[in-house]
Amino acid sequence: MLKKVRRRYLALEIDSDEVVSSKEFMDAVWSAFLKLYGEYGASQAGLKLIDCDMEKRFAVIRTVHTTLEMVRTALASITKIENKPAAIHVLTVSGTVKSLYKKLDTKLSTL
Amino acid sequence: MKRIYADLHMCPNSKDSEQAERMIRKASELGYYLIAMSLPPNFTEEKIQRLQNICEEANVDFASRVDLKPRTSKELINSLRKLRRRFEVIAVMCESKHVARQAAKDRRVDLVNFPSTDFRKRFFDRAEAELASNSLASFEIDIKPLLTLEGQARIRLLSILRREAAAARDFRVPIVVSSGVSEELLMRKPRELTALASLFDLDKASAIEAVSKNPVAIVKRNREKLSPHFVAPGIRIVRGGKDC
Numbered sequence: 001m002l003k004k005v006r007r008r009y010l011a012l013e014i015d016s017d018e019v020v021s022s023k024e025f026m027d028a029v030w031s032a033f034l035k036l037y038g039e040y041g042a043s044q045a046g047l048k049l050i051d052c053d054m055e056k057r058f059a060v061i062r063t064v065h066t067t068l069e070m071v072r073t074a075l076a077s078i079t080k081i082e083n084k085p086a087a088i089h090v091l092t093v094s095g096t097v098k099s100l101y102k103k104l105d106t107k108l109s110t111l
Numbered sequence: 112m113k114r115i116y117a118d119l120h121m122c123p124n125s126k127d128s129e130q131a132e133r134m135i136r137k138a139s140e141l142g143y144y145l146i147a148m149s150l151p152p153n154f155t156e157e158k159i160q161r162l163q164n165i166c167e168e169a170n171v172d173f174a175s176r177v178d179l180k181p182r183t184s185k186e187l188i189n190s191l192r193k194l195r196r197r198f199e200v201i202a203v204m205c206e207s208k209h210v211a212r213q214a215a216k217d218r219r220v221d222l223v224n225f226p227s228t229d230f231r232k233r234f235f236d237r238a239e240a241e242l243a244s245n246s247l248a249s250f251e252i253d254i255k256p257l258l259t260l261e262g263q264a265r266i267r268l269l270s271i272l273r274r275e276a277a278a279a280r281d282f283r284v285p286i287v288v289s290s291g292v293s294e295e296l297l298m299r300k301p302r303e304l305t306a307l308a309s310l311f312d313l314d315k316a317s318a319i320e321a322v323s324k325n326p327v328a329i330v331k332r333n334r335e336k337l338s339p340h341f342v343a344p345g346i347r348i349v350r351g352g353k354d355c
Binding site: 089 | 261296297299302304306307
């Protein structure tokens with residue numbers, strides 16, 4: 001029987017002085033992942049953009065729980081998005097989109 | 112108890128105080144509680160005090176740090192004699208094997224660091240690790256080159272770091288992971304530094320210790336030693352005067 005895929009949703013903050021598009025952002029994520037883990041690693045990650053608001057510099061991506069640490073590493077290694085200096089910080093991680101936003105709300109309200 | 116995260120190697124331009132201020136605020140936002148900035152040896156007490164005030168405002172603890180780049184082991188000993196009581200953290204950038212060996216065995220050295228782009232000058236082998244294990248020196252790894260280098264250079268650096276981290280682990284030399292950055296956009300959260308440390312096979316627990324327990328222990332130990340009440344490890348003056 002096929003094993004159920006356990007997913008992880010990551011809320012991300014895009015730290016950059018310039019505006020980047022969602023496509024440019026995902027290209028940078030894929031490119032960083034490919035550089036560090038190759039095509040085989042990238043094929044296991046199941047990366048997908050779930051939500052993004054580039055004006056608020058916020059994005060949500062999805063991955064598989066087994067590759068969460070690899071995704072974190074790849075995101076931390078990003079220094080440029082389309083040749084514009086940038087950094088991506090993980091705000092929070094969760095197993096469902098609903099709990100991700102809940103966590104994010106409590107995190108932001110405590111700040 | 113909440114874990115304290117530290118970045119002992121921030122390198123803003125010492126002439127640009129605004130940049131230092133921005134980096135301190137950023138460090139606070141990213142979740143660091145203790146930071147150390149690489150300062151020139153002739154940095155005055157007033158300037159250090161000014162940085163401490165900015166850190167206080169940003170709710171960050173500040174430790175003064177000096178990076179020594181001696182050419183000979185004799186030069187290293189002389190610098191240590193002059194500077195040990197002025198700075199809370201002393202790091203030695205080892206550019207020759209003699210200096211590396213001297214730094215590893217000298218109990219006044221807190222951190223040994225190696226050039227990240229000149230791979231022939233990375234002398235942290237098993238002999239160096241053995242010497243460091245008998246003294247107080249920790250092995251510092253800067254994350255900046257992992258972010259800035261690309262392709263073959265990064266592959267080579269990762270391979271060397273993996274070997275060095277294994278030597279440090281075998282001889283129980285504490286590893287300190289620092290950012291080593293001079294720009295805000297290259298600063299990373301502690302959790303992100305630990306994720307990057309996995310690239311050179313540091314397990315999760317050791318990586319977390321490398322950004323929290325190990326750097327905090329260095330600063331705590333040195334503050335105790337620099338206190339006027341310190342006599343010897345474990346001995347401090349509790350009360351003074353005629354009635355003692």
